[in-house]
Amino acid sequence: MSDVIPDSLRAFCSSRVQEMPDNQIVAVADLARHDASVVRLWIGEGDLPTPDYVKQAAMDALVQDDTRYSYSQGMPELRQALADYHQRHWRVDVGPDRFCISIGGMNAVVMAMQAILDEGSEVIMPTPAWPNARQVIEIVGGVNVSVPFDFHDDGRIELDLDRLFTAVTDRTRAIFINSPSNPTGWRMPLVDMERLRDFCRERDLWIVADEVYNHFVYDGNGPAPSFLQICGPGDKLLVTNTFSKNWCMTGWRAGWVVFPKGMDQLFARLCQYNTTGVAPFIQRACIEALQRGDDFIAHQVARCQASRDVLVEGLAALDNVTVFSPQGTFYLFFKVHGLEGSSLDMAKRILREAKVGVAPGSAFGPEGDAYLRICFAIAPELASQALERLVPFLRALESRKSAAVAD
Incomplete structure (x- = not known):
């Protein structure tokens, strides 16, 4: 926001950066980061530690002085491990030359957008969306063009592809799809993925697919399909991903981009000028995660499903709450009817009065302001504890509303 820049410097700072909104999830979390009494469901990370064998690989690399500059695009061994991982889980043959290692999923998205956007290029994005x-x-x-999801009273979330396609103009460069979706938990059906692919081929558009949560699909229906399964090596497709979620490595800051064949030198250049690459000892840990971490992913998903079921059942029983049971991710998006004030105000109030940290729906765009998001990548016992605090608060909210109507 422009008001955080001193007047003496404002005219000399980037207007784009000055106009960026503050991150509302961080704004809530900063109020109680060190309060041990709070059940923290605000930020998207699991409560399990990084697996020991991943940490050991990094420590071994440090002891061996693997601390110097490495390949800008990523170690060949890590890119081969990623190729093997995709073949194992999605049965796709993606050569190691089509991967670029990034500083987390965030940097992966940055490089994807830098690679394809010019000044004024439009990107179509379903919303609410990851801010x-x-x-x-x-x-x-670039220019972000929002196309809202349809939220139904029965708890379904749908994306109207016809409305998405109608939003395309001659300035559109790409369509961004996050499936499974943060914050909604929506998952794009395979038939819609194929329809989108065909549309983008016809209109010569890019698909930027954020597939971070592909493993976090429940009731035995995972992993979620990948656009890599339906697109060829020459399609205009960029897939971004991260080590953060699958292996509880949020603080390690490592991710990857999958790009069309022939773009390796472009992404190596982007890495060189953005970050000069990922630390080699972290890359060694990532190799270990890919090669040994499948059982850990399965354990996390089973644990998340148990916590999801606890929270969905408890919140759905409330008359003033509509729960959108997630088809994927580890987020629960729910609507509180008769919300008092903004969702940011409500998130702060829940933190203060119920000692539960939740994310305001408005953090994901104005379309989310009647909603709240909670992360359920936690132990089922902690999910029950959060529910024990949230339910009385939300029931009291409904009681006050009913009393006001009666008056």
Whole structure:
């Protein structure tokens, strides 16, 4: 926001950066980061530690002085491990030359947008959406075009592809799809993925697919399909991903981009000028995660499903709450009817009065302001504890509303 820049410097700072909104999730979390009494469901990370074998690989690399500059695009061994991982889980043959290692999923999205956008290029994005992706488009000079999801009273979330296609103009460069979706938990059906692919081929558009949560699909229906399964090596497709979620490596800051064949030198250049690459000892840990971490992913998904079921059942029983049971991710998006004030105000109040940290729906765009998001990548016992605090608060909210109507 422009008011955080001193007057003496404002005219000399980037207008794009000055106009960026503050991150509302961080604004809530900063109020109680060190309060041990709070059940923290605001930020998207699991409560399990990084697996020991991943940490050991990094420590071994440090002891061996693997601390110097490495390949800008990423170690060949890591890119081969990623190729093997995609073959194992999605049965796709993606050569190691089509991967670029990034500083987390955030940097992956940054490089994807830098690679394809010019000044004024439009990107179509279903919303509510991850705020970081929305802001990256603006930072690199693009224009974000929002197409809202349809939220139904029975708890379904749908994306109207016809409305999405209608939003395309001659300035549109790409369509951004996050499936499974943060914050909604929506998952794009395979038939819609194929329809979108065909439309983008016909209109010569890019698909930027954020597939971070592909493993977090429940009731035995995972992993979610990948656009890599239906697109060829020459299609205009960029897939972004991260090590953060699958292996509880949020603080390690490592991710990857999959790009069309022949773009390896472009992405190596982007890495060189953005970050000069990922630390080699972290890359060694990432190799270990890919090669040994499948059982850990399965354990996390089972644990998330148990916590999801606890929270969905408890919140759905409330008359003033509509729960959108997630088809994927580890987020629960729910609507509180008769919300008092903005969702940011409500998130702060829940933190203060119920000692539960939740994310305001408005953090994901104005379309989310009647909603709240909670992360359920936690132990089922902690999910029950959060429910024990949230339910009385939300029931009291309904009681006050009923009393006001009666008066």
